[in-house]
Amino acid sequence: MEKWNELCFILSESIPSNASEQVFELKVIQAFEKLGWSHFKREISVRENIQLGASNRITPDIIIKSDDTNLFVIEVKNPSADLKNPSYQNQLSSYMRMLRLNFDILIGNEIKIFVDGSLVDSNQSELLERISFKKDNPKGLEFINLFQKETFSYQNIEKYIQEKIESIKENQTVENLKNEITTTEYSEYLKNELKNKLLREQSESVVEKVLEDFKIKIYDSTQTEIQQTIYVQSPQNDSDNYNGTSKELELAKIYKKVPVWFNKPNQKNSQILINYMKLREQKTPVTFFELEKACERIKNFRSSYQAMKTISERNNAKVFDEVGRIISLWEPGKSFVEKEYEKFKRRYSG
Incomplete structure (x- = not known):
């Protein structure tokens, strides 16, 4: 040594x-x-x-x-x-x-x-x-x-x-399986398993009424401190988590959508995020006008970009913050986006 x-x-x-x-x-x-x-x-x-x-x-x-x-x-x-x-x-x-x-x-x-x-x-x-x-x-x-x-x-x-x-x-296989597990299909699978367990003790009508008020979401607990491995939540009892404005729900969108964007780089949101990350590697800070120029071939860039910096019920996922025309990654999701971008570079750059 x-x-x-x-x-x-x-x-x-x-x-x-x-x-x-x-x-x-x-x-x-x-x-x-x-x-x-x-x-x-x-x-x-x-x-x-x-x-x-x-x-x-x-x-x-x-x-x-x-x-x-x-x-x-x-x-x-x-x-x-x-x-x-x-x-x-x-x-x-x-x-x-x-x-x-x-x-x-x-x-x-x-x-x-x-x-x-x-x-x-x-x-x-x-x-x-x-x-x-x-x-x-x-x-x-x-x-x-x-x-x-x-x-x-x-x-x-x-x-x-x-x-x-x-x-x-092996690490790539682990990441692929994590991405696969954190999908709606597996959430539905867990919900069905829970349903089957409850049906052993309760009538179908009771079980259906109980489960219609619950959502099951799967998270990778290593991503951020606010995530949990599995959480079951009733929107009636905790509407703040499901009203489209909470940080937790917005992060859930990021964990679901950002890997898809980097896996399908020809999509509009993918191109905007990838162009920003490339500019960010070249210089800091990145301005709106620099990103707009890099995305000049993207149709309706401004409206798509607006949806990527806003927390709302119908947006795709908030990944950007903008202050005085200076763009940065939204802090709660920043580390996750950076990690997914590194994976993207290993797959597609060359």
Whole structure:
């Protein structure tokens, strides 16, 4: 763990806030020399100009080599840069494809490890792991064991990649099942199960009269603090939750509709939300006029946008707030929208 903590010092603690990318690149070289790779022996190749065919040429920031064989690429970004920028991932995808590598590394304010998309049935590289520069980080120790020269091996790397891919697939299955479970169909299923149980003790007419006043909704309890795993509520006894103006009901709309919007990006609401999220990645804050321009091809944009920033009984879902023509995500649903957008980018960007 000491070696990882030393890397944290080199790549984070000793970096001034205004350090240039060139200065940070020297720090990355220093860090990999600590891992046993030699700049002097050309095991660390910096900004190597590589000719590919008659017209293609690439210049990766750093290539780690062994006996002139390219092992992996390290792309270096200023520590103040937002590593979520999809162009960085696309750049690494290009390097992997052209150099026939299975994985590459992006280093900035954290470490990101990407794998070639062909290994996960994708058109672009897939994020395997994010490692923050925190002392005694277990992921950091794993990084050291994988990428220091004395323990580096393709066998270990391939095993690591396969384990991460299986974890990604399992997590995706979990998310898909969560989305499937939080549907009206499953709510109706639970209501029928409750009905069958009550029918063992009560007459059908009594049970029907009882259940007509109840709604059953299923929520993922990890989403927000106000959610519950399952809740059964009578609208007659708690009309505030069902009058179309409560925060809880609006959040329920978000949990239902936002995943659909990101799964069907050609819909009008989908395009508005996706355009906003893309603008938000490029700059903050985002103004109404910037979003309107990005959505100029969307028919009746203003009315659709209005419904996406208003709490009302008939709106789709409130995802925006607007103050002085500055647009932000509605705070109660913000984290959920951001999470769904990250899933969307992994599925569709490339």
